[in-house]
Amino acid sequence: xxxxxxxxxxxxxxxxxxxxxxxxxxxxxxxxxxxxxxxxxxxxxxxxxxxxxxxxxxxxxxxxxxxxxxxxxxxxxxxxxxxxxxxxxxxxxxxxxxxxxxxxxxxxxxxxxxxxxxxxxxxxxxxxxxxxxxxxxxxxxxxxxxxxxxxxxxxxxxxxxxxxxxxxxxxxxxxxxxxxxxxxxxxxxxxxxxxxxxxxxxxxxxxxxxxxxxxxxxxxxxxxxxxxxxxxxxxxxxxxxxxxxxxxxxxxxxxxxxxxxxxxxxxxxxxxxxxxxxxxxxxxxxxxxxxxxxxxxxxxxxxxxxxxxxxxxxxxxxxxxxxxxxxxxxxxxxxxxxxxxxxxxxxxxxxxxxxxxxxxxxxxxxxxxxxxxxxxxxxxxxxxxxxxxxxxxxxxxxxxxxxxxxxxxxxxxxxxxxxxxxxxxxxxxxxxxxxxxxxxxx
Numbered sequence: 001x002x003x004x005x006x007x008x009x010x011x012x013x014x015x016x017x018x019x020x021x022x023x024x025x026x027x028x029x030x031x032x033x034x035x036x037x038x039x040x041x042x043x044x045x046x047x048x049x050x051x052x053x054x055x056x057x058x059x060x061x062x063x064x065x066x067x068x069x070x071x072x073x074x075x076x077x078x079x080x081x082x083x084x085x086x087x088x089x090x091x092x093x094x095x096x097x098x099x100x101x102x103x104x105x106x107x108x109x110x111x112x113x114x115x116x117x118x119x120x121x122x123x124x125x126x127x128x129x130x131x132x133x134x135x136x137x138x139x140x141x142x143x144x145x146x147x148x149x150x151x152x153x154x155x156x157x158x159x160x161x162x163x164x165x166x167x168x169x170x171x172x173x174x175x176x177x178x179x180x181x182x183x184x185x186x187x188x189x190x191x192x193x194x195x196x197x198x199x200x201x202x203x204x205x206x207x208x209x210x211x212x213x214x215x216x217x218x219x220x221x222x223x224x225x226x227x228x229x230x231x232x233x234x235x236x237x238x239x240x241x242x243x244x245x246x247x248x249x250x251x252x253x254x255x256x257x258x259x260x261x262x263x264x265x266x267x268x269x270x271x272x273x274x275x276x277x278x279x280x281x282x283x284x285x286x287x288x289x290x291x292x293x294x295x296x297x298x299x300x301x302x303x304x305x306x307x308x309x310x311x312x313x314x315x316x317x318x319x320x321x322x323x324x325x326x327x328x329x330x331x332x333x334x335x336x337x338x339x340x341x342x343x344x345x346x347x348x349x350x351x352x353x354x355x356x357x358x359x360x361x362x363x364x365x366x367x368x369x370x371x372x373x374x375x376x377x378x379x380x381x382x383x384x385x386x387x388x389x390x391x392x393x394x395x396x397x398x399x400x401x402x403x404x405x406x407x408x409x410x411x412x413x414x415x416x417x418x419x420x421x422x423x424x425x426x427x428x429x430x431x432x433x434x435x436x437x438x439x440x441x442x
Contacts, residue, residue, distance in 0.1 A: 003045070004166050005054045007084035009077050009108070011100050012060025014092040015120040019149035020044060020057035023159075043218050048159040056080045063103040081107075086114040086165050088158065089140075090147075093119050097134040105138040114165035117144040118158050123151060178220065178227035179350050182257045184285060185267030186277045190297035193333035194267065195219055195230050198342070225343035231257045258284055262353070262394065263291045263346050263428075270298045270312075270330070274319045282320050289395035291353035291429040292326040293345050300332035325421065327428055349428025354393045357424050362388050362398070369419040376409050383407035386438055397432040408435045 008016045024044035042057040058077040062070045081087060089108055091101050108115045117140050119132050128146045135144045145161055147154035183191040198221060219230045258264055264285040268278050285292045294316055302308065309330065317324045329345060331338045366388050375383035384403040391397045398420070402408055417431050 003052045003054050004085040005056065005083055006086050006088060006162055007056040007058060007077075007080040008088045008090060009058050009061060009081060010090035010104065011092070011098070012062065014060070014090045014095075015147075015149040016060070016090050017057055019088070019090065019118070019120070019147070019155065020055060022149060022152050022155055023055050048156075048163065051163060056084065061100070061104050061107075063100055063107075078107075081111050081113065084113060086116070086162050087111070088118050088162065089115050090118050090120050090149075091135055091144075092121050093129060093131050093135075094121050096131050097137060101135075102138065105140070114162075115140055116142060116158060116161045116165065118147045118154070119144045120147045120149050122146045122154070123148045125153075176229070178222075178229045179263060179346060180229045180231060180261045181346055182231045182261035182264045182285075182290075183267060184258060184264055184281055186269075186275070186281065189267040189269045190333045191267050194265075194295070194297065194331070194339065194342075197333050197336050197339050198230070223343065225347060228343070228346065231261060255284060258288050258290060261290055263293065263350050265293050265295050265342070265346075266326070268294060268296050268316070270296050270302050273312075274316050279319055282323055282326075286323055286430055289430050289432060291349040291394075292323065293342070293349060293428060294320070294323075294326050294328045295342070296328060296330045297333055299330040300335050300337060323430075325426065325428060325430065345428075352425055352427050353395060353429035355396060355424065355426060356393055357390050357396075359387070359389045361424075362390065362420075365419060365423045366400075366416070369416060373412075373415060376407060376412055378407055381407065383412070391434070395430045395432050396426055397434065399434045399436055401436050401438050403438060405435050405437055 008020055010016055020042065023046040025046065044055050044057070046053055046055055058080045059074075061074050061077045063074070065071060065074070087108055089104065091097070117135060117138060119135050122128055122132065132144065132146060138144075142161060145154055145158045147158060149155070183195060185191055199219065221228045221230060266278070266282050266285060268274055282292070282294075296312065296316075312330075313328055316328060320326070327345060327349065329338060329341060331342070333339065366385065370385060375385055377383065381404070386401045386403075388398055388400040391399045400408075400416070413433055413435070417433060420426065420431060
């Protein structure tokens, strides 16, 4: 059976993200004393008394609002409620029972899902404050749980109460064999839109306000091409523009999302063309050794002739001279043009990053390469290359044993890398080469 899904809902700034981080045991949700910081659904996994569960952190629900983002946050929370097996409804003892809490309670009762009421910010040890008892007015079947999400007190009682509401099945642990795909790029390049197009549902908040997505969000997709986990990251901004603490968290999370990924989709806005910021973001994926596809979005808005694709491709490879291995796909998240082709390409570059070549085949290539272009020499001493072997995959890493590291010029290393690519492919993935002097045991 699948793991039970628990959604945390409530007004903005009642401590949902802090509880989420406690339950999953890591700092994945942004925690900041600013209402509305968590905008989309964030998924994580936790374990309690030997039972594993999935928990969803949601944006705060504002029952009556004209604000476009707040309305969409409400929609996301409603989707989370529909998805969940049980719901933690969080309130804030310091604010007391307010009208919005009553409206959310009505909405949750209508859902028909099991609800456990958690009254948060009871941070002092000892008797609960008098205001706690106000929340009995909401009329849930179970007593409210007194909680301090900052200190973690009450979280055990909360999980006990939640699991009392769930069937007592043994949930099998499903091994995650999906390809992890990080969707990276500067704000407003269309990262959320492309995932929504793939899913065919409003899974992520999409608006043309730059920087809307602040958290990295995992989305599972299973289709004819295979299983995928898409990690939508906050648009990475230039460091000089990162002024808010929230934005700093988002940039950090984008780096972590790249680390978690097997494949990165670098989203570029076709209208703006390749920018310095795009180069910086591409560098993050390249340095992390991740397979990468350059996805040029909004291609439907570009006037085209026979040379447009070639010209755009040249500009991208000129700017990303270190990443000419990455294939380029021209898409439109708005119309869906070529979006489905992404799956085929993701599978391909993922396989290429995990390709392993036998030592015998590598050395046949090496002998041919050194016969065609002699290794460099300096002051009468010539570089001798003894043999090479592949040490690891993702990224493909090769160790070359030679008589001198100093004589191994970068240009000759690049020549050998090109020979490896010409012979074996490795399209879409960086290659790492390590030089060892023979007898070097380090």
